[in-house]
Amino acid sequence: MSNSLHTSGDIAVSVQHLGLTYTTTIDRRPTLKSRVKTLGRGTKHTRTVRALDDVMLDVNYGSVLGVVGANGAGKSSLMRVISGILPPTQGRVEVFGKVSTLLALGVGFSPSLSGRANVHLGGLAAGMTRDEIADHFDEIADFADLGEAIDAPMRTYSSGMYARLAFSVAVTVRPDILIVDEALSTGDAKFKEKSLEKIKELRSDARALILVSHALGTIRDICNEVAWLDKGRLVQRGNPTDVVDAYSQFLQVGKSAAIDEDI
Amino acid sequence: MEPTTASEVYLPFRKGLPPLRGYWRTLWKRRAFIAEYSRSELREQHYDSVFGQIWLILNPLLLSAVYFILIVIIGGHSDKLRYGHLTACLFLFYLVSNSLSAGVKSVTAGQRLILNTAFPRIMLPISATVVAIFRFLPTLVIFAILRSILGLPISFQIFWAIPIVIITVLFALGLAISISCINVYFRDIANFLPYFTRTLLYLSPILWEASDIKPQLRTVELFNPVFSILDSWSRVVVHAQAPQLSSMLISLAWAISIFFIGTYFFLSREREFAVRV
Numbered sequence: 053m054s055n056s057l058h059t060s061g062d063i064a065v066s067v068q069h070l071g072l073t074y075t076t077t078i079d080r081r082p083t084l085k086s087r088v089k090t091l092g093r094g095t096k097h098t099r100t101v102r103a104l105d106d107v108m109l110d111v112n113y114g115s116v117l118g119v120v121g122a123n124g125a126g127k128s129s130l131m132r133v134i135s136g137i138l139p140p141t142q143g144r145v146e147v148f149g150k151v152s153t154l155l156a157l158g159v160g161f162s163p164s165l166s167g168r169a170n171v172h173l174g175g176l177a178a179g180m181t182r183d184e185i186a187d188h189f190d191e192i193a194d195f196a197d198l199g200e201a202i203d204a205p206m207r208t209y210s211s212g213m214y215a216r217l218a219f220s221v222a223v224t225v226r227p228d229i230l231i232v233d234e235a236l237s238t239g240d241a242k243f244k245e246k247s248l249e250k251i252k253e254l255r256s257d258a259r260a261l262i263l264v265s266h267a268l269g270t271i272r273d274i275c276n277e278v279a280w281l282d283k284g285r286l287v288q289r290g291n292p293t294d295v296v297d298a299y300s301q302f303l304q305v306g307k308s309a310a311i312d313e314d315i
Numbered sequence: 316m317e318p319t320t321a322s323e324v325y326l327p328f329r330k331g332l333p334p335l336r337g338y339w340r341t342l343w344k345r346r347a348f349i350a351e352y353s354r355s356e357l358r359e360q361h362y363d364s365v366f367g368q369i370w371l372i373l374n375p376l377l378l379s380a381v382y383f384i385l386i387v388i389i390g391g392h393s394d395k396l397r398y399g400h401l402t403a404c405l406f407l408f409y410l411v412s413n414s415l416s417a418g419v420k421s422v423t424a425g426q427r428l429i430l431n432t433a434f435p436r437i438m439l440p441i442s443a444t445v446v447a448i449f450r451f452l453p454t455l456v457i458f459a460i461l462r463s464i465l466g467l468p469i470s471f472q473i474f475w476a477i478p479i480v481i482i483t484v485l486f487a488l489g490l491a492i493s494i495s496c497i498n499v500y501f502r503d504i505a506n507f508l509p510y511f512t513r514t515l516l517y518l519s520p521i522l523w524e525a526s527d528i529k530p531q532l533r534t535v536e537l538f539n540p541v542f543s544i545l546d547s548w549s550r551v552v553v554h555a556q557a558p559q560l561s562s563m564l565i566s567l568a569w570a571i572s573i574f575f576i577g578t579y580f581f582l583s584r585e586r587e588f589a590v591r592v
Contacts, residue, residue, distance in 0.1 A: 071532065074587060074590045082501060082502060083502050084501040085503050109337075135433055136325055137429075137432065137433045138586075138589050139588050140327050141327055145324070146324050147325070148320060149322055151323075161428040162355070162424075165359060166358055168356050173355065174429075176345060176347050176352075177348050177428055177438070307540040310403060
């Protein structure tokens with residue numbers, strides 16, 4: 053993937069009046085059978101979710117934006133819109149550069165295939181060429197430090213191993229705009245430290261980083277700016293300490309160890 | 316106008332199809348994924364090992380032997396032409412049915428990828444059909460050997476097999492695309508599928524020949540999309556005769572309709588797959 057051609061301060065992502073409303077199923081597994089059985093009873097099978105509402109946000113190169121918010125606040129939806137996975141319902145999103153497209157979490161989509169095959173397939177699906185993947189593969193395997201497990205089917209992986217591989221892919225393919233989702237953070241202490249270092253290293257590299265996390269300590273530590281989302285709306289945005297403090301107050305947990313650690 | 320040009324701009328979509336030219340370009344760019352994914356799937360099913368390949372060949376042969384015994388017992392014709400017809404048609408039918416059964420869960424199984432990566436979703440059912448094609452190819456070789464053992468007639472008309480296979484692939488692809496999309500909304504379609512393919516098998520000129528059919532039942536021809544394809548296939552590869560033009564046109568019309576209708580639904584729906592899977 054291209055080395056960043058952007059200079060610090062250039063705009064990387066511009067989110068303007070973004071709204072996202074979608075219809076999803078109520079049943080976890082919608083079936084024809086349940087449809088037929090409830091025919092004529094007026095049972096609702098879908099519900100409309102208003103995931104994002106008039107969100108304004110921009111991210112510059114050379115900065116790290118932290119995104120905090122309770123579960124269901126719309127953090128992941130926002131990341132998916134920026135990655136082009138979900139089209140917006142209202143507003144406009146402009147992306148100046150290559151986004152990591154959360155590619156990393158797509159790794160492992162085929163559990164019966166090996167970690168190696170999954171990394172290749174995930175990369176190809178995201179639009180990388182075979183050569184680009186081959187160039188990065190050793191570095192990925194090295195960073196994930198899975199040893200021989202890289203050639204074992206991914207269904208045999210523990211969640212920590214899974215997260216390590218996903219994180220390695222995300223940081224190694226060097227996108228211009230990197231999105232690190234909280235789901236990446238289930239490694240052990242040693243790996244956590246290693247990944248924090250890696251994120252700090254990328255920060256000094258004139259890339260744009262978006263870090264979605266519940267670990268407020270980490271957010272305060274490495275972000276230049278924090279956005280707080282609640283129920284799809286942008287509540288506050290600004291200096292990490294201010295926003296994190298306000299968010300902690302909101303959560304009524306104050307500053308406690310439980311929310312300070314982790315990525 | 317923007318001061319600098321954004322590499323991607325995401326705007327609200329209207330209903331209907333995405334811009335097709337751009338879609339095609341991103342799809343073409345990812346053709347390596349389709350190749351790699353289908354290869355991994357085949358390897359996963361052990362078709363890269365000797366025994367896997369033997370099984371790939373043995374399985375349809377055993378199947379045709381079983382059906383042939385059935386025909387003999389029921390008291391139909393049981394000459395070598397009939398055995399050739401049965402085997403050839405069964406192999407082609409399995410191209411369609413494998414494409415359906417691999418295609419049905421292709422989108423829902425790719426959930427993780429769909430949730431986290433932006434890519435043309437149609438790659439997934441296409442890969443399923445590619446797998447079905449790779450499983451079909453060795454059976455063609457088997458049939459070529461079988462037909463020379465049986466001493467079936469030979470002529471240049473056999474080259475009609477090429478357009479017939481192309482039409483069948485288009486048809487199989489259209490079915491895979493349609494069913495993978497339907498399965499996102501109704502996850503139990505996969506459970507109904509074996510009944511559907513079994514019914515289609517019996518209603519198609521495979522265990523019997525198109526000419527055997529009673530005049531009262533001729534309407535089957537009209538409603539069975541694989542009838543004309545199989546009839547043409549049998550004429551060409553078993554009897555080494557030219558297919559009927561009408562059969563070829565009907566097959567083509569079925570294949571094109573299924574392909575375009577399925578693709579239309581898939582493309583106009585795929586943007587919401589990420590919130591549906």
